[in-house]
Every structure is written in structure tokens, then in C-alpha cells.
Amino acid sequence: MTVTGEETTRGVTGPWWWARWRSAVLDGSLALVSALECGAEGIPFARDAGIPVSLGVVFGLIAGSVLLVRRKWPIAVVLVSIAITPAEMGFLMGIVGLYTLASCELPRRVIGALAGMSLLGTMIVTFVRVRQSMARGDLTLGDWFVPFAAVTTSLGLTAPPLLLGLYVGARRRLMESLRERADSLERELQLLAERAEERAEWARNEERTRIAREMHDVVAHRVSLMVVHAAALQAVARKDPEKAVRNAALVGDMGRQALTELREMLGVLRAGEDVGGRRGGGVPLAAVREAAAAAASRVVDEVGSGEGPCLSELDELIGQSAAAGMVVDLSVVGEVRSYAAVIEQTAYRVVQEALTNVHKHAAGAKTHVRLAHRVSEIAMQVENEAPPEPGSAGAVGLPSGGNGLVGMRERVVGLGGVFVSGPTDAGGFRVSAVIPAA
Known part of the structure; x- marks a missing residue:
């Protein structure tokens, strides 16, 4: 020695x-x-x-x-x-x-x-x-x-x-x-080990944040629609049985979609736990750093892959909100083209979370969704009018965690874009985002 x-x-x-x-x-x-x-x-x-x-x-x-x-x-x-x-x-x-x-x-x-x-x-x-x-x-x-x-x-x-x-x-x-x-x-070597531990801790925190944000965006929208449809089902169950059956079928479809997406998210999380378990048995320092980096990017690689949502599914997303009783107006400006998977998924999640917030806080309000395809960027805006008076038939009480806008901002800013949200002069709420196309 x-x-x-x-x-x-x-x-x-x-x-x-x-x-x-x-x-x-x-x-x-x-x-x-x-x-x-x-x-x-x-x-x-x-x-x-x-x-x-x-x-x-x-x-x-x-x-x-x-x-x-x-x-x-x-x-x-x-x-x-x-x-x-x-x-x-x-x-x-x-x-x-x-x-x-x-x-x-x-x-x-x-x-x-x-x-x-x-x-x-x-x-x-x-x-x-x-x-x-x-x-x-x-x-x-x-x-x-x-x-x-x-x-x-x-x-x-x-x-x-x-x-x-x-x-x-x-x-x-x-x-x-x-x-x-x-x-x-x-x-x-001691300094490198300390830095590796810091990077591993940073990677774990990033992974938790990404998974929490993804689960919030995926599950919150489905569950919100399910609650809205359940309320409508309760209101029309005796008056219009056929409409109640249709609403029940929609609730079942949305529940199955939410469970499928949640199962995919948990599968990614279990894969991260497997890597973490192997890391404790005398693995070299380089392997620890690689595992930490892989854990940090696994959510982006798997959840953010081409298998996730894209802009072509916006019509279906808006249709689900319309089926829940929301009046949604979609307008597209510019030449429609494809973008990188992570850009399309981010744009989709922004619109999805904005519609979820309308269901939670302004049920029954008319909503305008605008999508603009520009030369070097893509812009989206979701604006709802003033909600109906409290106590109306469209009002449904939904819990709010307060993380929706934070998650949207993190997604957009992470891609080098700009995110702005806030109330309008007419009493509604507006969510705007611009994401670079590169």
C-alpha cells in the first residue's frame, strides 16, 4: 500500500x-x-x-x-x-x-x-x-x-x-x-466524488420534478374532464337516459386513458429505481455518473419521445372539452408543419393544462384556442371569457394544486421560449406561450 x-x-x-x-x-x-x-x-x-x-x-x-x-x-x-x-x-x-x-x-x-x-x-x-x-x-x-x-x-x-x-x-x-x-x-478524487454526488442529487431532483410535472399534466386533465362529465351525468341521469349513457361512456374512456398514461409514467419511474438499486453495490464512479445522467434524461427520452402527444391531436383534445360542455373555438394561423417531438409535446401540454384550468376555475366559459405557425417559432394562446355567475349549472368544484402554471412555465422556458399568463380586462384569463422552432 x-x-x-x-x-x-x-x-x-x-x-x-x-x-x-x-x-x-x-x-x-x-x-x-x-x-x-x-x-x-x-x-x-x-x-x-x-x-x-x-x-x-x-x-x-x-x-x-x-x-x-x-x-x-x-x-x-x-x-x-x-x-x-x-x-x-x-x-x-x-x-x-x-x-x-x-x-x-x-x-x-x-x-x-x-x-x-x-x-x-x-x-x-x-x-x-x-x-x-x-x-x-x-x-x-x-x-x-x-x-x-x-x-x-x-x-x-x-x-x-x-x-x-x-x-x-x-x-x-x-x-x-x-x-x-x-x-x-x-x-x-475526493473532489470528483463530491461533485459526482452533487450531480447525482441534482439529477434525482430533476427526475422527480419532470415526473411530477408530467403526471400533473397527464392525469389532471383527464380527471378534470371525468369530474365534469360525472356532474353532467348526475344532472341528466333521470331526464335524458341516452345522454347519460353517452356521458358514462366518455367517463369510462377518459378513465382508461388516464390509467394507461399513468401506467406509462410509473413504468419510467420503476426503470429509474432499478438503475438506482444497481448503483449501491460497489459500482465504479463513472457508472454512477452515467446512471445519474441517464436518470435525469429518461423522462425526456421516454415520456418525451415521439410516442407522446403531438399537435395533430389538438382536435381530439378540444373535442373532449367540448363533449364536457365547454364551448371551445380553435383557430390555426400559418402553414401547418411538424416540429421536434419535445416541442410538439410542450405545445400540446400548454393547451391541455390551460383547458384544464378553465374546467377548474371557469366552467362553462367560452374559450378561444389560437395556434400560430411562424417562420422560426410556434405560438399558442388559450383565452377564456368571463365565467358564468357562481352557482350556475356549469360551475363544478375541482381541487387545485397551484402547480399548473408553474409546470407550463418550466416546460416553455426549458426550451428557450417565453411564457406569459394572467387575467384579462374582460374578466377572463389568458395563457400565452412562444417556443422556438429549432
């Missing part, structure tokens, strides 16, 4: 400047070994320098223990190792110090300068010691061996820790970059 930068920061539990206890233990062990080494090497140094052996040992122990702060002050460790190189001390400290220096976040010129000083110091000391050994007769090799030994020893003590430190430092920086990138990607 990838460890992010935040988790790395929370994992800092070591003492002082150490990130972990094991790092402190490692540095303490290296410092102890380095102190023992320098203390042992302080004995010949004290003899050669003519100072007390105890002083040389103490000097070696103090110098070797500097390795303890290699993570905090790597430059100081390297400088101390270079300073005690002439005394032939601190080989472990020099190697570990160069490795730590090369792996730190320091400028390349600083690392190069200190590595060059360590290389040069080791080379000079080795050259002098080997030459002295050959002068004393301890070594009987040729003169070529002196520079060879100096160069080989200095490179062997400097190059490997330097290269290893550079490699480890580059790898560490790469891992930190990957952790930062992982943190950034995690934040982006």
Missing part, C-alpha cells in the same frame, strides 16, 4: 531530530563504533605526536562521536573527518559522513566541494604515509606504487559512499514526489 505524505508526517515519533527510534538507534550505534575506532587510532597518533596516550584516546573518542549528529549537521561531520584525516583517524566517519552528505538536500556544488576536499586530503595523507613506509624499507615496490596507492585509496574511500548517497537521495526525492502526487490525486 502506498504511504502518502500525510501518513509519513504522522509517523514522526523519534526523539530530537530523528523521525523514528530505529534511526536514532542506528546513528547511536555508528557513533559508538566510530568513537571506538578513533579512540583506538588515537594511540599511535599520540605516540607519533609525542603527547600522552590518554589524551589521544580522549581526542579520538570525542572526534568519533561526532557521527551521532550526521543527520542534523552532515557538513560538520565531513569537515571533522577531513580535519582528522592527517592523524589517520575517522575512516568510518568519513565514509558515513560522505554518504549522508550526498543523500541530503544540499546544493551540488557544496557536496562536490566537500567530496573533493575529502578526496584530496585522503590522497595526500596516503601518499605521504606510503612514501614514508617505502623510505623506511617497509615496502620494496617501485616508485609507481606511491601515486597508485594514493589514488586508489582515496577513490575507494570517497567514490562509493558518494555515489551511493547520491542514488539514495535521488530515490528519496522521487518517493517524496510520488507521495505528493498521490496526495494530490487523492484530493482530486
